Amino acid sequence: xxxxxxxxxxxxxxxxxxxxxxxxxPLLRWLDPDSRQLLYQRASLAALLGxxxxxxxxxxxxxxxxxxTAGILVTRSWGRDFLPLxxxxxxxxxTFPPVAVLALSVPLLGFGALxxxxxxxxxxxxxxxxxxxxxxxxxxxxxxxxxxxxxxSPLRVLWQVELPLARPVILAGVRTCLTLSIAxxxxxxxxxxxxxxxxxxxxxxxxxxAYLLQGALLIGLLALCVDSLFGALSGPGPxxxx
Amino acid sequence: xxxxxxxxxxFGGVTAVDELSLRIxxxxxxxxxxxxxxxxxxxxxxxxxxxxxxxxxxxIDGQDIAxxxxxxxxxxxxYAIQNTGLFPHWTVARNIALVPQLLGxxxxxxxxxxxxxxxxxxxxxxxxxxxxxxxxxxxxxxxxGVARALAGDPEILLMDEPFGALDPITRxxxxxxxxxxxxxxxxxxxxxxxxxxxxxxxAERIVVMEHGRIVQHGSPQQLLDRxxxxxxxxxLGQSERGLKRAGLRRVETxxxxxxxxxxxxxxxxxxxxxxxxxxxxxxxxxxxxxRDTAGRWVGVVHLLDAVREETD
Numbered sequence: 220x221x222x223x224x225x226x227x228x229x230x231x232x233x234x235x236x237x238x239x240x241x242x243x244x245p246l247l248r249w250l251d252p253d254s255r256q257l258l259y260q261r262a263s264l265a266a267l268l269g270x271x272x273x274x275x276x277x278x279x280x281x282x283x284x285x286x287x288t289a290g291i292l293v294t295r296s297w298g299r300d301f302l303p304l305x306x307x308x309x310x311x312x313x314t315f316p317p318v319a320v321l322a323l324s325v326p327l328l329g330f331g332a333l334x335x336x337x338x339x340x341x342x343x344x345x346x347x348x349x350x351x352x353x354x355x356x357x358x359x360x361x362x363x364x365x366x367x368x369x370x371x372s373p374l375r376v377l378w379q380v381e382l383p384l385a386r387p388v389i390l391a392g393v394r395t396c397l398t399l400s401i402a403x404x405x406x407x408x409x410x411x412x413x414x415x416x417x418x419x420x421x422x423x424x425x426x427x428x429a430y431l432l433q434g435a436l437l438i439g440l441l442a443l444c445v446d447s448l449f450g451a452l453s454g455p456g457p458x459x460x461x
Numbered sequence: 462x463x464x465x466x467x468x469x470x471x472f473g474g475v476t477a478v479d480e481l482s483l484r485i486x487x488x489x490x491x492x493x494x495x496x497x498x499x500x501x502x503x504x505x506x507x508x509x510x511x512x513x514x515x516x517x518x519x520x521i522d523g524q525d526i527a528x529x530x531x532x533x534x535x536x537x538x539x540y541a542i543q544n545t546g547l548f549p550h551w552t553v554a555r556n557i558a559l560v561p562q563l564l565g566x567x568x569x570x571x572x573x574x575x576x577x578x579x580x581x582x583x584x585x586x587x588x589x590x591x592x593x594x595x596x597x598x599x600x601x602x603x604x605x606g607v608a609r610a611l612a613g614d615p616e617i618l619l620m621d622e623p624f625g626a627l628d629p630i631t632r633x634x635x636x637x638x639x640x641x642x643x644x645x646x647x648x649x650x651x652x653x654x655x656x657x658x659x660x661x662x663x664a665e666r667i668v669v670m671e672h673g674r675i676v677q678h679g680s681p682q683q684l685l686d687r688x689x690x691x692x693x694x695x696x697l698g699q700s701e702r703g704l705k706r707a708g709l710r711r712v713e714t715x716x717x718x719x720x721x722x723x724x725x726x727x728x729x730x731x732x733x734x735x736x737x738x739x740x741x742x743x744x745x746x747x748x749x750x751x752r753d754t755a756g757r758w759v760g761v762v763h764l765l766d767a768v769r770e771e772t773d
Contacts, residue, residue, distance in 0.1 A: 365546025368511055368619075369560055369609070370535035383550050 290351025335407030350392025354385030716760030
């Protein structure tokens, strides 16, 4: 159970920071002695954390659903025609900066959480798709040949052989997708979504270093929390598959 | 009984199997042999429909396999391949239990069957049942592969170069195991190899293929006695053909009854004439005492016996 310790630790720190930021007031005072206001007050940090998480969960959940599904479809015998296309999209897509997607989606979708979710989805889809393809294509051909030759149905081969064997690689993609999304979701605050980016923007606009630290601290802790959770998930379980 | 009736398979413009007809009797050990690309693997894979026929018909016990459900057909046919194809994320026991599980056997029967097969393949269950494939040696993994192929108690066993990736000693052991198992279970086995010695050792009938056609088929003895053409002769190793024939004859079939003093050098009655000759050459002697498994002196084999025409 020791592998669950790091995520629990980060989670405790994250919750501590979002519910009891006032305890850090001496530190913030030292950092920014001139500010009138040290603690971000326009919304509670816990509420911002919740909205941030909601946006990441929506975008990430959709990205995983679409990415893994697309990866499965183009590695079926009848979907292989689309495999080169999917691989190309997966490799070039990540060269788009999310800010650009954000800027482009605002005129189409207006301000708020929706353009943020779209930008995160497009950005996060690619690591998931790329890793789903790599994982599914990495299943040894002899294993698939044997599975088919033994009389397993295609669905059973997918569910009992391909997905379990591709799981570590797919999980690594989901991990990248989510950590990227957590960091990038803060940009949503520039287009009117309410996220942990709010204190950052306010800090930048007002020259308030204490606000900046609070936002950055929470985003960092959240990313570490999720990342270490995946570390524990994919770490040595009862037995490493593959 | 498996019948192939003018079966062809074309890949694009290439004909891999060309109007091939073959009848394999129930309980027969049939080995397809030939150079790479001769269509032997394709022929094998058409029998469980991993490859579809372009034309012709394959029948199992008189039933056209094209009319059967693909999965039900495969559940009736054991399949073992060169790289074992064991599922790396499943234990040995679960790998072996695959087909029984697909067949929906009750749990107790599956467990009993797995135990039975581990014993048959001489893999002690206590040691191996819970291991994962990457914890096994090549030979052990292939034993598990064979056990898995046999698990559903299929009438037919298809084996595609199952021992091709093993070292010579392990391969030899597994060939002996397979012969022992086959003498107990009497399945219809179709076995593909490019190794003629493997074919001579295992087969009741050898089918030599080239360019998707059958060049010759017959018992190992028939092939060695009368190779149909230059390819078969070349495959059989030309200058060594005499020795390969000697490899098929057992000492006990040509020994003389014991008389006088037994010679100093001995050989087992079940050894081949080839082994006897080798022993004579290395020990510089002309006579060997033949002893049975209990060590009793049962006869004498003489160097001259080796060149005598067979009488049986």
